Amino acid sequence: GQSLEQPSEVTAVEGAIVQINCTYQTSGFYGLSWYQQHDGGAPTFLSYNALDGLEETGRFSSFLSRSDSYGYLLLQELQMKDSASYFCAVRAGNTGFQKLVFGTGTRLLVSP
C-alpha cells in the first residue's frame, strides 16, 4: 500500500517563504505531484517530480529525494491568494494506469 504524511496546517506572512514537507511510503514509486485547492474550488496541478532534485516554476518550487522518500513544495514571495490547501500525491500502480494516492493535505494560511 501507499501512505503519505504532510503537516495539517502551516501559517506564514505575506512576502515570506514557506516549505511544505511530504514523506511517503509506497511500492512502485513513479513520481511525486503537488496540487493546490482553494476553499470551494477544484484541485489544480502545480508540479511533478520523477527524478531527484529541484523543479522551479515561478514562485513555486518542488523538490524530491527518492532515497529519503521525501519531497517538499517551496512557496516564495507569499501572497494572500496562496492561502489554500496543498496536497502531495504519489503515482502508484503499474505503468498502464495513472493512479494517484493523495496525502491528507496541508492548509496554508497567509496573513498580511
Add this chain to the structure above:
Amino acid sequence: DVKVTQSSRYLVKRTGEKVFLECVQDMDHENMFWYRQDPGLGLRLIYFSYDVKMKEKGDIPEGYSVSREKKERFSLILESASTNQTSMYLCASSPRGFNQPQHFGDGTRLSIL
C-alpha cells in the same frame, strides 16, 4: 483549457435512493477518475477508468459503481445511498501518458439524509 464538468454542485438525497453523479470532460482524455474528499482524509480514489467500458476499483469502491459508455462521460452510481456517503465528490480526467496531470471538476457536495 481542459474543462471537466460535474452535473450538480449540490445534491440532497435520501437514504436508500439510487444516486447518479455525472461527469463530462471535453479534452478527449483516456483516463477518468472519481474521488471523494472528506475533512482530514484528503482525496480518496473510488473508481477509475482508462478507456470506454473499462473500469478499475480504487481504494474505497464499496457501495459505489461506475459507468463509462462514452469516452467523455464517467458516471458514479450510489446503488443505495447511506448517510456515510455524505461527502464532496470530485471527478478528474487525464490523458494517457506517464506524467500527465489530472484535471478536476468543481465537485458535487452530496448530502444523504
